[in-house]
Structures are given as structure tokens and as C-alpha cells.
């Protein structure tokens with residue numbers, strides 16, 4: 125399966141930073157993997173122009189699930205699609221914890237993204253206390269089941285899963301390749317209970333303190349089909365090193 129590297133800029137950077145970063149990445153040879161950038165909404169037009177004719181794809185960090193209407197401050201799927209955006213992060217842990225997005229809201233957003241013909245990247249993962257209580261699989265299975273309650277298995281198959289343990293996000297504590305691969309295998313097994321073929325073809329990314337030094341060993345694991353990168357996606361050298369590692373795996 126072709127690897128994917130998705131950069132989530134979160135709420136960082138200036139217009140100038142965005143130009144410098146994207147220009148540096150786009151100047152590279154094709155990485156032989158799918159490269160995705162998810163900038164803040166206000167930089168989407170700019171990034172979209174900069175990546176025109178390049179191998180880089182555009183994603184959104186979030187969307188509202190309503191089609192349109194009186195939802196002050198929100199952005200719809202069709203709006204981001206107009207800018208050439210083809211992927212949307214759904215259920216990132218910061219959305220779940222800081223903005224109170226429930227499993228049900230995340231599932232509704234997943235469905236809205238599918239309905240718009242875009243690819244949702246469903247983020248799942250456990251907190252440190254859940255891991256210590258051996259609840260990792262239970263938590264993740266619940267997060268996935270909530271989505272499967274809203275969409276058909278065919279619709280689910282058009283999405284991507286990103287396993288992001290909360291204790292590894294922005295902390296510098298990466299899951300070891302073995303630990304991450306074990307959880308990925310568990311996710312694949314859980315999805316296989318719904319549909320074997322779906323599970324086999326499902327792309328499962330790992331996220332949480334991925335950088336230019338650890339990306340290679342993570343993506344060398346059989347069940348890790350790419351990475352979702354936060355902090356290191358803001359530094360062109362790091363991000364390019366991760367993309368090169370993905371292309372080599």
C-alpha cells in the first residue's frame with residue numbers, strides 16, 4: 125500500500141511561513157508517497173495556489189457537518205472542496221477534548237465528508253490513563269463503531285484511520301514501532317469483523333510526535349501505512365525527511 129504523510133499545521137504560522145514551507149516541499153522530487161498538507165482555513169487559498177501542478181494534496185483540519193446556514197464561524201465541506209481540498213481530518217483529539225466533539229458528532233462529520241465526495245481521516249486514540257487501565261482497544265473500537273453506526277461499510281472504506289495516542293501528541297513521546305503496530309493490527313482486526321476486504325485495504329496512519337528521525341522505523345512496520353504529523357510538519361527539513369522515509373517504505 126502506498127504510504128501517506130499528512131501534515132497538520134494546527135493553528136500555527138503566518139502567510140509568509142506558509143509560502144516558505146510549501147514552496148520548499150513542492151520543490152522536491154515526487155516523494156513516491158501521498159503528501160498532504162492541512163493548513164489553517166485562512167491559508168487554504170494560498171496553499172492551494174502554491175501546490176498547483178505539484179504532487180502535494182490539500183486537506184482541512186476540520187469542517188462543520190451542516191451543508192450551509194446560520195452557523196457563525198463554521199466552514200462547510202463544499203467550501204473547502206472549492207479550494208481543491210480532498211481530505212478532512214475528523215475527530216482529531218484536540219477537537220474531541222478541547223471542543224467537546226462527541227463520537228456522535230465526529231461520526232456525523234465523517235458522513236458529511238463522505239457525502240461531499242471527500243476523504244475523511246478519522247483520528248482515534250486513547251489517553252494515558254486509558255492506556256494504563258488497558259482500555260486502549262475498547263476506546264478505539266468505540267470510536268470506530270460510532271462511525272460505522274452512521275455509514276455503510278462501503279462508505280467507511282473510503283476513509284482513512286489515524287491512530288494517535290493522546291499521550292504522544294505534542295509531547296515528544298512517540299509510541300514505539302512495536303506498540304503502534306500492535307494497535308494498528310488490533311484496529312485492522314476490529315474492522316475485519318465488519319468486512320475482511322475493507323480491513324485489508326484500509327489505510328491506517330500513526331500520529332504522535334513523529335519526526336524526521338523516527339518516521340522510518342514506524343513506517344517500516346507492516347500495519348503502519350503512513351503518518352499524521354503535527355509539530356514536525358511546520359519545519360520543511362523535518363517534513364521532507366519524513367516524506368522521503370515514507371517513499372522508501
Ligand code: PGA
Pocket residue numbers: 132288292293294295296331332333334352353354355356
Ligand atoms: P504532533 O501532533 O506530531 O505534534 O505530536 C500530531 C497530531 O496532533 O496530529
